[in-house]
Amino acid sequence: MAIQGNFFVFEKPHQLLRAVSSKIPTLEDGEILVKINYATLCGSDLHTFCGLRQEPCPTILGHEIVGTIIELNANSLLNDATGKQLAIGDTITWTVFASDPHTAVYNPDTPQKNDYLYKYGHRQITEQDTFHGGLASHIILRRHTYIRILPKELPAPIAATINCAIATAAGAIRLAGKIKGKRVLISGMGLLGLVCTAMCKESGASQIVVTDIDDMRLTLAKRFGATEIFNSKMDQPTDLTNTADGVDCFIDMSGSTEAMETGVAQLGINGTAVFIGAVFNQRKLQLDAEQMIRRILTIRGLHNYNYDDFSEAVDFINENWQKYPFLDLIEKEFSLDQVNEAFDYAVVNKPIRVGINMDLR
Template sequence: MKKIATYYVFSGANTALVKVEQPIPELNAGEILVRIRYTTLCGSDLHTYCGLRNEPSPTILGHEIVGVVEDISPSHSGLDAQGNSLHIGDLITWTVFSSDPSTGVYQSETPQKNDKLYKYGHRQITEEDNLHGGLATHIILRPHTCLRILPKDISLAVAATINCAVATSAGALRLAGTITGKNIHIAGIGLLGLVSIAMCRELGAKNIIASDINPARLAMAKSFGASHTIDLSETEESTLLQDISVDRFIDMSGSPEAMELGIETLALHGSAILVGAVFNQRKTGIDAEKAIRKMLTIKGLHNYNYTDFSNAVDFIIENWQKYPFTSLIEREFPLEEVNAAINYALTQKPIRAGLAIYTPITQI
């Protein structure tokens, strides 16, 4: 008797996802079978659905996932990234990628940029390669996937966001350098921005300035620890960025205007970390003379490394109840209503829409 997995297939832009059921294959060497408990819809999933981002298709979207270990290949180490023993029934999170360290171009500082990277929620379905996305009842974790065991009492909805938004925010702060006692400006108050604000607050930032064009998002920023907010939609320009000497600028918006303002208003020896500009847009202008005279550092970040991932796990375990993280998953749907969930996310633009996945044991 074989267990059956259910997943929903994306085949083209703005087209409803189609339900598929198939037997779960036998695990290959080093693999782990996970029963998915929760998936949140990331902005990149929605960009793919709308045709703003190209992914190989047909595919199973979804990479912000949390689940329970259901089977472990005998050749797997049986350990998580902290050296803890894995057991059937453990709640786990994992990196959005599997990165083989034996490849010639592998760099431990940037495993997410390795050759032939295996990215969950971003792969084409084939007969030999499936069950690799979050809009499903099961997923198979491939070898070289970094994973962590989570406390069983953690919010599943919050835990699902660790391996994308939270880990990327941790990476941005790593690149930013010292946060304690510094004045921080964070542009773009989506999930990445809110997580970054809370992280900066926990690290002892002096002032945390949040900027956005959405007043409701700026109100959220206050609840996550922002000390000041700037509404960029207002016609009267704020003087706050001149009044407070900004040491670190982190852009999660991807807006050229926001990036230009943030870099322009950095103080001497300031650092800018650019994260949000992952789609086609106009070029961002930088005053090179000012960058030189202020001795600025400008860095880009795409995804995250293993240290960032583990820091993200630790941060959420310690702080998910201290800040209103659960409120950010603004509506929850069962997996079978995935198309309604996507429509809600596109029309209502919540921080996140969630899919709670209950998996009855079905066999053939």
């Protein structure tokens, strides 16, 4: 018997999302039907809602999701990324993309940049293609989606953020190189920056300096392992480190051109900068090329993450979710029927995350 599902449609910026009820299509080979337990509103969802970025419309927003398998295609025998066989009732997380490894341009180091990528929460609704975003009762996972089974005791609000912010932070750590014993500077204490701070702490960084323009977020960063905090509106750039040698690594999660310029200027010899946050239009960076050459600097960018980053994120949360106050980062919850109120709250109050709890009525 066909299952009836619900989702909310985004059509254009600043317009109320529209509720739709529809029968869920029959699964194709390799597909999985998941009942969504929880979703969170990512910064990119808010940027789309506010018109700062464009998505093919109409669409179902939301890609930070956790859910429970309720149906597997009868012709499919599927395993998660660790080799465990998937079964009905499993709580799972998955990559925000499905990437076909058989395309001519596929690169296992950057599967998120493959041709014909299927990105959850970023697709246009068609008659043949629905239930692909998080602001819905269900989602259909397509073939070539990387999946991990999660422990039942992991709280859904934390689990929902693994496959975007936490996996991206893991990618930043990978690009930064060896962290143990290093001096790290991180700008932007949203979810990405806070997770990155905790990951640097667990990786054995000797110094973790963080910056933001919000004192409350800076205070929160101390609970995630920051050794020093600076308000970038109030403190001078030369105050960011207490050593003349500069920092070994700078990671920008803010997307602020000023923060990126200041951070690169703090790097010492052989320093590495990793840019994550600048995913919207802004002015061009002004960097001192001579100093980049003389200090032998490396600058790298990351958009989304690869499979190793995703698995690192799952393992990190499984091991550390009780050690750091991750649950405090979901500042307010709404039901799926309250999704428009959730967007209004997020735009006005700028919380680290807003949660959509599918069990709320």
